[in-house]
Amino acid sequence: MTSYACPSCGAPIAFRSSFSVYAVCSYCGSTVLRTDRDVSLIGKMADLPDEISPLQVGAEFTFRGQGFMLLGRVRVGWADGAWTEWFVASARRKGWLAEAQGFLALAFEEELPKGLAGPLPPLGELLEIGKQPFRVSDIKQATCLGSEGELPFPAPRGRTATYLDMVSPTGGFAGLEEAGEERRLYVGEYVDFDALAFRGLREVEGWTLPRSTRDGDPSLSAR
Amino acid sequence: MSETSATPPRPAPKRQGRTRRLECPQCGGVIEVRASGISISAVCNSCGSTVDVANEELKVIAEARKRTREPDIAIGKRGTLAGTEWEVIGFQARSNPREGWTWDEYLLFNPYRGFRFLAHDDEGWTLFCVLRQDVADAKHVEGDRRRYEGPETGEARTDYVLGEFYWRARVGDTAETQKYQANPYLLVQERTGDEIVWSRGVKLAARTVQAAFGLAPPQAAVKAVSQRQRTIRVLWTSAAAILLLIVLHAMSFGASRSLQVFRQEFRVAASDRSRPVVSAPITVPDSSGNLRIDIKCPIQNDWLDLNLSLVREPGGQSYNAAQTIEYYTGRDEDGSWTEGSQEGSVLFADIPGGTYRLLVEADAGAFRKSPPRPQQAGVNWNAIIADAQRAASLEPGAKPQPAQVVAPPAPEPAIPFTIEIRRHVPAQEFFWISLVLLVPYPLYRLLFRRGSQG
Numbered sequence: 072m073t074s075y076a077c078p079s080c081g082a083p084i085a086f087r088s089s090f091s092v093y094a095v096c097s098y099c100g101s102t103v104l105r106t107d108r109d110v111s112l113i114g115k116m117a118d119l120p121d122e123i124s125p126l127q128v129g130a131e132f133t134f135r136g137q138g139f140m141l142l143g144r145v146r147v148g149w150a151d152g153a154w155t156e157w158f159v160a161s162a163r164r165k166g167w168l169a170e171a172q173g174f175l176a177l178a179f180e181e182e183l184p185k186g187l188a189g190p191l192p193p194l195g196e197l198l199e200i201g202k203q204p205f206r207v208s209d210i211k212q213a214t215c216l217g218s219e220g221e222l223p224f225p226a227p228r229g230r231t232a233t234y235l236d237m238v239s240p241t242g243g244f245a246g247l248e249e250a251g252e253e254r255r256l257y258v259g260e261y262v263d264f265d266a267l268a269f270r271g272l273r274e275v276e277g278w279t280l281p282r283s284t285r286d287g288d289p290s291l292s293a294r
Numbered sequence: 295m296s297e298t299s300a301t302p303p304r305p306a307p308k309r310q311g312r313t314r315r316l317e318c319p320q321c322g323g324v325i326e327v328r329a330s331g332i333s334i335s336a337v338c339n340s341c342g343s344t345v346d347v348a349n350e351e352l353k354v355i356a357e358a359r360k361r362t363r364e365p366d367i368a369i370g371k372r373g374t375l376a377g378t379e380w381e382v383i384g385f386q387a388r389s390n391p392r393e394g395w396t397w398d399e400y401l402l403f404n405p406y407r408g409f410r411f412l413a414h415d416d417e418g419w420t421l422f423c424v425l426r427q428d429v430a431d432a433k434h435v436e437g438d439r440r441r442y443e444g445p446e447t448g449e450a451r452t453d454y455v456l457g458e459f460y461w462r463a464r465v466g467d468t469a470e471t472q473k474y475q476a477n478p479y480l481l482v483q484e485r486t487g488d489e490i491v492w493s494r495g496v497k498l499a500a501r502t503v504q505a506a507f508g509l510a511p512p513q514a515a516v517k518a519v520s521q522r523q524r525t526i527r528v529l530w531t532s533a534a535a536i537l538l539l540i541v542l543h544a545m546s547f548g549a550s551r552s553l554q555v556f557r558q559e560f561r562v563a564a565s566d567r568s569r570p571v572v573s574a575p576i577t578v579p580d581s582s583g584n585l586r587i588d589i590k591c592p593i594q595n596d597w598l599d600l601n602l603s604l605v606r607e608p609g610g611q612s613y614n615a616a617q618t619i620e621y622y623t624g625r626d627e628d629g630s631w632t633e634g635s636q637e638g639s640v641l642f643a644d645i646p647g648g649t650y651r652l653l654v655e656a657d658a659g660a661f662r663k664s665p666p667r668p669q670q671a672g673v674n675w676n677a678i679i680a681d682a683q684r685a686a687s688l689e690p691g692a693k694p695q696p697a698q699v700v701a702p703p704a705p706e707p708a709i710p711f712t713i714e715i716r717r718h719v720p721a722q723e724f725f726w727i728s729l730v731l732l733v734p735y736p737l738y739r740l741l742f743r744r745g746s747q748g
Contacts, residue, residue: 122331123405151462152334152348172332172460173408174426194488206428209489240436242427261426264406275405277313281378 077101093222095143102218102225122146125272125280126157126170128220132267134177137161141168143220147234149213158222165223167257169246175267176244178259187247187256191235198237200258205237205245318345319352327458328370328383329403336458339369344455344464356464362454363387366414366509367400369457373506375421375498378407382507384457390448390471401459409460411493412503416524419503420480422495429492432474432481438494442481444474450484525739532736539732543725552586553579556715560654563708564661573652575607578645578717585645586719589638591619591711593658598709601655602640606648615640619711641719652713660707 074085082098095102130141143158154171166179186198196207215230232250238261239245245258265281272280314330317323323340327333327347334348335355344356365385367373372381384401397415411422429435432442452467467486474481478497483490503509556576578585591598597620604613620634 123329124331125406148348152460153331155331173329173403174424176426204428206430208428238426238428240428240430242436244426264408278405279379281404281406 075103078103093143093225095219095222097219102227104225122155123275124155124170125269125275126155126168127271127273130269130271130273132159132269134161134262134267137163139164139166139168141220143218143222145218145222145226146216147213147232148216149211149234153216158220166259167246169244174261175264176246176259176261177267178244178246178257181256181258183254183256187254191233191247191249200237200245200256203239203241203243205239205243207235208238209236210234316345316347316352318343320345320354326370328381329405329458329460332403332460333383333458334460335462335464337456346462347458355462361456363456365398365400365456367412367507371507373503373508375402375410375412375502375506378404380404380410380412382412382457384459384463385455386452386463387454388450389453391451392449395448396453401457411495413495414503417497418500419498420495421498422480422482422493425492425494427492429481429483432472432483435481435494440476440479442474442476442479444481445472445483446475447472528739529736532732535732536729539725539728543720552719553717554714555579555585555717556652557712559710559712560656561708561710562654562656562658567657567661570601570603570653570655573654576604576650576652576715578647578650580717581647582644583647583718585642586716587615587617587640587642587652588714588716589617589619589640589711590714591621591636591709593619593621593636593709593711595622595624596620596659596709598711599657600711601653603653603655604642604645604650605653606646606650613642613645615642652715654713656709656711658709660709 074083076082077084077096077099079096079101080099082096084094084096084103093102093104126141126144128141128143132139132141139159139161141157141159145156145158147154147156152172154169157168157170159166159168159177164179166177169176169178181201184198184200186192186200191210192198192207194207194210197204198207199205211234213232213234215226215228215232217228218226230250232248235247235249237245237247242261243259244261245256248255248257314327316325316327316336318325318338318341320338320343321341323338325336325338325345325347327336334346335344336347337344342361343354346353346355365382367382367385369382369385372379374380380402381404382400383403386399386401387396388399389396395415397413400412400414402410402412409424411424413420413422425435427436432445435442448471450469450471452463452465455463455465469484469486471485472483480495480497482493482495484493485491555578556573558573560571562571585604587602587604589600597618600617600619602615602617606612617638617640619636619638621636622633624631
């Protein structure tokens with residue numbers, strides 16, 4: 072972990088991952104950019120609205136034998152709601168854990184296939200990503216409502232992007248994010264909360280952590 | 295990753311997991327949001343308005359509504375189902391307006407495991423989970439080897455909402471549904487505009503849900519009517535309705551309110567061809583109503599063609615009809631057969647009241663066998679009526695009698711028939727239309743819905 076002093080308030084800002092370039096000071100809400108030696112102030116981030124979730128910056132989980140940590144989060148809002156993107160990283164990989172409508176999807180950045188280089192595909196379109204068929208299930212315009220912790224790029228409040236969600240028959244998930252000229256593709260899968268074996272979760276007042284069984288969430292009975 | 299030695303402890307997280315309390319923009323009452331940050335619409339407990347809680351600035355989505363229903367499981371109640379503790383955060387009363395079915399849907403929430411839907415209809419309880427995978431064909435769902443049967447298509451309309459939802463729930467929301475079954479599992483597709491959502495459900499025993507949420511069992515048990523029972527009910531009700539219809543129909547025929555206004559026996563011969571027979575004046579009571587002319591003729595292996603004309607006096611307005619009576623019998627290798635009928639009738643839907651004369655012009659197969667008489671060039675109705683009036687005035691007070699029949703010479707074959715006219719006849723159409731309306735639905739249920747529950 073690398074620690075710097077916040078250029079705005081002097082409080083320590085810890086960079087837990089070498090992947091992180093930006094961080095939001097947990098004391099004063101300033102966004103800072105890490106350069107080789109120092110950090111510089113970018114802007115101030117408003118407090119994020121309260122939301123019910125056991126996930127928090129610093130929590131860890133295991134995915135396919137690799138330990139990951141939640142480093143930062145971006146709260147994204149659209150006309151009909153909001154969701155959270157958690158910036159996660161292991162020693163070798165960085166990715167995003169999306170938390171929306173009670174579902175978790177873990178995805179890692181991949182190169183854009185040719186099918187996604189042209190105009191954005193319409194809703195319902197089938198396309199191939201990594202030899203898997205994906206169907207466009209959702210397209211929406213969304214705005215960054217705020218961010219917290221460490222991030223690989225600046226996510227100022229008000230940053231708008233087009234989000235295109237794709238799902239595969241086996242529960243694969245792919246997300247395309249288009250902000251201005253920039254397009255990024257994240258490919259991964261929907262994951263059960265129990266399958267990630269979280270550690271360091273935030274206690275949710277009034278709720279106890281469900282006892283997970285060997286098979287994961289027993290209420291996903293049909294799986 | 296490098297580490298510095300002087301890392302101070304991180305400040306405590308600012309976020310908290312408790313219920314968020316908002317002020318209703320409509321009535322100022324408290325709106326509790328249990329899935330804070332996820333729910334985007336919530337119904338005010340005090341005034342029933344649906345409020346958009348997605349943003350800090352609250353907006354009213356739907357005006358206040360009367361609280362017309364109390365869900366069986368109250369909002370905020372918790373219960374453990376399938377190993378997970380769930381809190382009821384939303385309630386929807388839904389219906390299929392095409393078939394008149396209704397059911398309840400509870401939105402269940404657990405901050406670790408997300409959302410489930412608990413549906414309650416007359417068949418029982420089903421716990422649904424939204425599928426996060428592309429389903430192109432319900433018969434080939436990846437990771438699910440069950441053989442689903444269906445689909446049963448329908449419609450789901452939201453009739454009533456309480457609590458909070460992660461979408462903008464609104465009364466009147468309608469989705470097209472497709473249901474596939476592999477007992478006790480269900481696959482359901484809901485389509486709203488562009489959006490398609492698949493869910494998989496598993497049926498739960500009523501006592502499981504009752505125990506989980508502390509519900510009183512007897513009521514739910516008594517209320518439960520399976521689709522099969524419903525089909526039986528539909529069949530019984532329809533059978534009773536059809537029986538009642540037949541009884542009413544028979545009664546209205548038997549104890550008919552209809553009034554006989556005319557009856558006369560006629561005999562016509564070949565010489566009468568194209569020479570109409572005119573009846574005595576007929577009094578048709580009441581200003582309006584239907585009128586039926588019934589003809590009976592003991593004809594055998596022959597036909598009788600009648601041109602009937604009801605001519606109103608005075609004025610000469612006429613109501614015309616033609617009726618053929620044919621009746622044939624015989625024997626062949628299959629035995630004896632008959633074809634046609636010795637009766638016929640003509641119904642006038644609306645004939646104004648007043649005085650009429652009936653003009654009857656007859657032709658029959660039998661007449662063709664004898665050489666035809668020279669025909670009149672045309673029929674002068676007025677002259678005929680004038681004749682008849684003159685005849686009637688000679689005998690004041692004379693009753694309508696078979697007077698105007700010209701007795702044929704003995705060898706000429708004559709055909710006897712009776713004409714009866716009735717006013718206010720019960721309409722047959724009503725019976726048939728009612729029957730046509732009554733039969734299809736029970737038939738449909740009998741054929742297609744009988745096996746909807748295994």
